[in-house]
């Protein structure tokens with residue numbers, strides 16, 4: 713039995729080959745990024761690029777268990793762990809905070825971006841880049857018992873600028889089971905997109921509220937006046 717034989721029944725040898733040739737950039741190596749990158753490495757994605765500027769702190773460990781007892785950049789610790797998951801995995805890292813000036817260098821060459829960030833400002837920088845380069849973006853966000861995820865396909869679905877509102881400031885509460893579910897939806901969307909098997913959450917928002925066990929998927933609409941994707945959509 714091969715490493716992916718139990719999964720290959722779902723995606724076929726062709727799907728597994730597509731995964732092995734795919735590159736995913738994981739923006740943010742906090743709770744969402746650790747779970748999502750682990751799932752993508754396990755699924756057989758060939759190349760993963762990890763982007764983060766941080767080092768682990770005690771308050772991260774209720775959900776970012778990979779970092780327990782470790783020091784150094786999160787990207788480097790996580791890269792080591794992912795290499796243990798699949799020794800054949802190609803891993804790249806970028807240590808830095810993503811901004812307008814470095815977003816291209818930070819994300820590198822990739823087929824899909826996983827938005828595992830924790831500020832609206834950096835999410836919108838990545839969103840603008842993804843739409844301009846026509847790169848799909850798997851968004852995930854959490855706040856306490858609440859979680860949401862959607863798969864942005866530039867030119868076809870609403871982008872994050874269409875749907876994200878508010879400003880940064882408050883640090884959200886973080887509950888590991890919610891983080892792991894949302895990261896799982898992101899990883900599932902990415903694998904389904906790469907293999908072409910199954911439906912992603914494109915054009916929809918997966919929402920959950922663990923406090924009362926409510927899970928839903930609702931249609932989302934583009935903002936016709938969106939300064940990021942409005943013109944790209946109407947011109948296609």
Ligand SMILES: [Zn+2]
Pocket residue numbers: 870871872873874875934935938939940941942
């Ligand atoms: Zn938009």
